[in-house]
Amino acid sequence: MMVEITINGKKVQVEEGTTILEAARANGVAIPTLCYHELLxxxxxxxxxxVEVVKNGYRTLTTSCNYPITVPIEVETDTEKVRSSRKMVLELLLSRCDTSPKLNQLAAEYGIEKSPFELHYDDCILCGLCERVCREIVGANAITFAQRGTDRVVVPPFGEEAEACIGCGACAYVCPTNAIQIQENGEEKIIDRWSRVLKLRTCKECGMEFAPDFQLRFIQKKYDLPEDFFDLCRDCRAMKK
Ligand code: SF4
Ligand code: FES
Known part of the structure; x- marks a missing residue:
């Protein structure tokens, strides 16, 4: 069923259940996000x-990424209140992580040179993108949220090596603050944040180490591929074709 809403004074039709963020972006209205990904x-x-929403005559400030539209509403994405609230959010996030290029770029767009709050440095802003991509897309469930309040963190279960981590790097790819660094030393792939060290598999043809053995076994099992499916590195596989 379609619902008619107004975004910044313009009437648009949206499918019931569409979020305000999706509706806005589909209609060319930009809304900044840090913990949102369209696949998660x-x-x-x-x-x-x-954003500000006017519903039944009442005006409220609400997050747009998780607000499903079910009835006609008016949405305003660029009011004084919206801008000052987003600015405050960015100042608080900057006081946690002032080294992230993405955060600094957003802060500059809102006229922030420096957070007025005291710096309590932590490179993680608890957006949860890494935990969701690992659970919802990769299906490895290698990391989780732990503890509450100011002690909240994303960690491997029991704070030990993330034994379910396959080393795919999806978490590092989605992290907005570059808090997850991945290194390779020729024999191993190392993700310090998750205390994870993965041995790389050796190509049966050229002898080069090419991908985490655990990751290849995970994919082979998940898609029921033949045992020898990942015996060769990408280059040797291409030569065989
Ligand atoms: S490590 Fe990165 S992706 Fe994960 S919660 Fe922290 S900021 Fe978000
Ligand atoms: S993008 Fe909506 S709360 Fe983060």
Whole structure:
């Protein structure tokens, strides 16, 4: 069923259940986000996507990434209140992580040179993108949220080596603050943040180490591929074709 809403004074039709963020972006209206990814369940953690909604005569400030549209509403994405609230969100996030290029770029767009809050440095802003991509897309469930309040962290279960981590790097790819660094030393792939060290598999043809053995076994099992499917590195496989 279609629902008619107004975004910044313009009437648009959207499918019932569409989020405000999706509706806005589909109609060329930009809303900044940090914890949102279109392939993942919205989580509503960063609060940067705030907008004002007028419903039944009441005006409220709400996150747009996890607000499904079910009835006609008016949405305003660029009011004074929206801008000052997003600015405050960015100042708080900057006080946690002032080294992230992405955060600094967003801060500059909101006229922030330096956070007015005291710096409590942590490179993770708890957006949860790494945990969701690992669970929802990769299916490895290697990391999880732990503890509450100011002690909240994303960690491997029991804070030990993330034994279910396959070393795919999806978490590092989606992380907005570059908090997850991946290194390779020729024999191993190392993800310090998850205390994970993965041995690389050796190509049966050229003898080069090419991908984490654990990751290849995970994919082979998941897609029921033949045992020898990943015996060769990409180059040797291409030569055989
Ligand atoms: S490590 Fe990165 S992706 Fe994961 S919660 Fe922290 S900021 Fe987000
Ligand atoms: S993008 Fe909506 S709360 Fe983070």
């Amino acid at each position: 369940e919205p989580y509503g953690a960063c609060r940067l996507c705030l």
